[in-house]
Amino acid sequence: MTTTLTPPEARAGKGAEPPAASTRRRDLLRRLGPFGFLSPTLVLLIILMVTPIVMVIGYSLMDRVITAPESNFVGFENYGEVLTDPVFMVAVRNTVFFAGASVIAHFVIGMGFALMLNSPMLGHRTKAIFRTVYILPWLFTIAIVAVLWRMLLSPNGIVNYLTETFGLSSGTVEWLSDPSLALPAVTFINIWSGYPFFMVSLLAGLQGISKDLYEAALIDRAGPVKQFFHVTIPQLKPIIISMALLDFIWTTQQFALIWMTTGGGPINRTEMLSTYTYKLAFATYDFSVASAAAVIVLVLSMILAYLYVRHQKARD
Template identity: 70%
Template sequence: MSQTTTPAEARTVQSAPPPGADSARTRTIGRVKRTLTPYGFLSPTGVLLIILMITPIIMVVSYSLLDRVITNKNPAFVGFDNYVEVLTDPVFFTAVRNTLVFTISSVIVHFAIGLAFALMLNSPLLKDRTKAFFRVLYILPWLFTVAIVAVLWRLLLSPNGVVNYLLGTAGLTDGQTEWLANPSTALAAVTFINIWSGYPFFMISLLAGLQGIPKDLYEAARVDGAGVVAQFRNVTLPQLRPIIISMALLDFIWTTQQFALIWMTTGGGPINSTEVLSTFTYKLAFTEYEFSVASASAVLVLLMSMVLAFFYVRHQKARD
């Protein structure tokens, strides 16, 4: 007896999905979810970057192309006139020179002091308690905020401060030197303060690098007859080179953007002797109310920082 199929049953059979269709659809949905999940986790950070970084940068760039922005309701488009005004200002080149002197001196001495202290703290000649004491002592400058550092050294370097008293007692000066108010000594003084407060960054990083060098390398060098200097030159420095380059680039970027320390000690004076790019830009905006010119100066600083950041990222990729 033959079995007949009604039209409704035939439509049901024809509309039924082929075998495995549900599993293929499930795999596709799962693949899409796995692809979008990382972006979902990154989306809050992306939104914050757009709001707090990308949007302000776009606004500053647009301000730099306008005339008398913020103070004028209808600012006119002036193109690159603000950049020309900044680049023809002699104070700008004074700020660039002071920034380079301040930054290069700080980075070099940061490295020298940090390496010397790191070698001492990694030396087997010192006992563990002695090392612990000096680690706490040497890292103290890094624990102070910029405001505390500025106030502390303003008191120490005042005409009636401890530094003048000690130098006067030793007969090295007359004991009344205006370290932060004298154009010939102000830049050296703020550079010294920045060195004092920043060398622990190098010290900690280099100490970690020294502790990661395999002991076998030093044993092999001693077997080959290498002395202490030869071991330092042929083993220690090559092993620390990636860390040194990374720390130097980071320190260079951070020091070029130093503002709070200089502003709270000298304010860029006296007579522009400690004027750097950050204080120069700040004064244009909030002292002279030239927001358009200040925006142009800020864009120039941003471009310089991007060049340094490019070399840092390139070094990190080469290191990886």
């Protein structure tokens, strides 16, 4: 009688998974591991962001949503109504002016204050005092800023008192009610409340510039102006572009300040895309058209966000 002995290696490997399949399974688990850690965040993003966006897009293609028991599919009819609305075009122009002027002024004021705070001519105690004063507008909430400036710009406010005292105006000026002054007034308020954002970022960038570059410029007999344009600006260019794009995106979404100061008036002179969409939804209760306007604003915001991401990738 002959007995066949099975080697231990064969007995151990009997019924086991092939090495190649086991390796593939481990590689798959290793690749899916990070997504497992991110799954709670992804679920929240889907619930809190993707789902509302999909619902709004669906509403924009329907008629009489929310306010009527039944809604009908109307395609892009609501988009046509928004794009042909004269008030929408006014809101676009006002938003571009409001955001563009604010970003430019934020850069100029922020750069000026950042250069002053970075100057060796000021002592540490003086710089600390100026830092506290300059950053104050950033510490106030939008509600406080709106109430503060409505009081300052009211017919009996301090601004009218000063302009009359120094002969700058012959009478009471309705800063927030005059159609020709309302948009510049709210733009000025936004500039005042937002320049610290630029100032702090540019100050950090200035402190990161090597002093060797300025010493080399001095050797080449470059004055302060040439140093600013040939050393400071090139070194700060990535920060400036990033901050400008972020500030423009943020300013185009500004709603609270406009609503609490002028409400989009007078006569649509301060109507922005944000207030225009809000009024469609909660003043006329036309949620279908408001959804279409919201989708258009979302597309415009995504274009700006794409430009920002593309710039960040170019830096890398």
